[in-house]
Amino acid sequence: MYCPNCGKELLHPDSSYCNWCGYRIGDHPGNGAGSDARILMNKKSEGMVLILSILIPGLGHMYAGKVNRGIAILVASILLSVVAFYCLYGLVQTEVGAFVFVAGLLSLVSFCIWIYAVLDSYNAVKEYNTALVTTGNPPW
Numbered sequence: 001m002y003c004p005n006c007g008k009e010l011l012h013p014d015s016s017y018c019n020w021c022g023y024r025i026g027d028h029p030g031n032g033a034g035s036d037a038r039i040l041m042n043k044k045s046e047g048m049v050l051i052l053s054i055l056i057p058g059l060g061h062m063y064a065g066k067v068n069r070g071i072a073i074l075v076a077s078i079l080l081s082v083v084a085f086y087c088l089y090g091l092v093q094t095e096v097g098a099f100v101f102v103a104g105l106l107s108l109v110s111f112c113i114w115i116y117a118v119l120d121s122y123n124a125v126k127e128y129n130t131a132l133v134t135t136g137n138p139p140w
Contacts, residue, residue, distance in 0.1 A: 001013045001025075003018035003020060003021060003023055003025065004023070004025070005018060005021050005023035006018060006020050006021040006023065008020045008021075010025070042132060042138070043128075043129045043132060043133075044063065044064060044065075044125045044128050044129060045125075046122060046125050046126065046129075048063065049063050049064055049121050049122055049124075049125045050118065050121075050122055052121075053117050053118040053121045053122070054118060056074065057073050057074060057077040057113060057114045057117040057118075058070040058071060058072070058073035058074030058075075058077065058117060059074070060117065060118065060121030060122070060124075060125075061073060061117065061120070061121045061124065063121070063125075064121050064124040064125045064128055065124075065128060065138065065140055066121075066124055066140065069120075070121075073113060073116075073117045076113060077110060077113055077114065077117075080106050080109060080110040080113070081110060083106055084102075084103050084106040084107050084110065087099045087102045087103035087106065088103045127139060128140075
């Protein structure tokens with residue numbers, strides 16, 4: 001038998017507590033190797049998605065299983081960064097105030113997309129894990 005909380009195999013199959021995490025086993029239907037332990041193994045890490053999203057916008061969505069949204073966020077971030085860099089390069093070549101405004105605006109939009117990507121990917125992983133525990137199947 002396996003613990004429904006941590007997924008580790010119990011040393012004594014008839015024990016009422018897990019010897020690894022202390023969880024009270026009780027009468028849980030389907031306490032076999034393929035049920036709750038499988039769900040625990042397929043859960044996504046909320047910490048990992050935060051790290052991935054902070055490092056590269058869109059990567060957290062890809063980890064959470066929303067690949068199309070992750071690619072769209074990644075492409076939008078790259079395009080905004082390239083255009084903002086081009087505006088800053090134009091500012092160095094000429095002294096036009098419009099370049100400063102456009103580069104600042106694009107940087108602000110890029111920052112907002114980055115914050116959105118971090119929060120949305122974290123919520124996507126929480127939704128994924130909740131659906132996995134509730135139904136036993138991933139939501140997407």
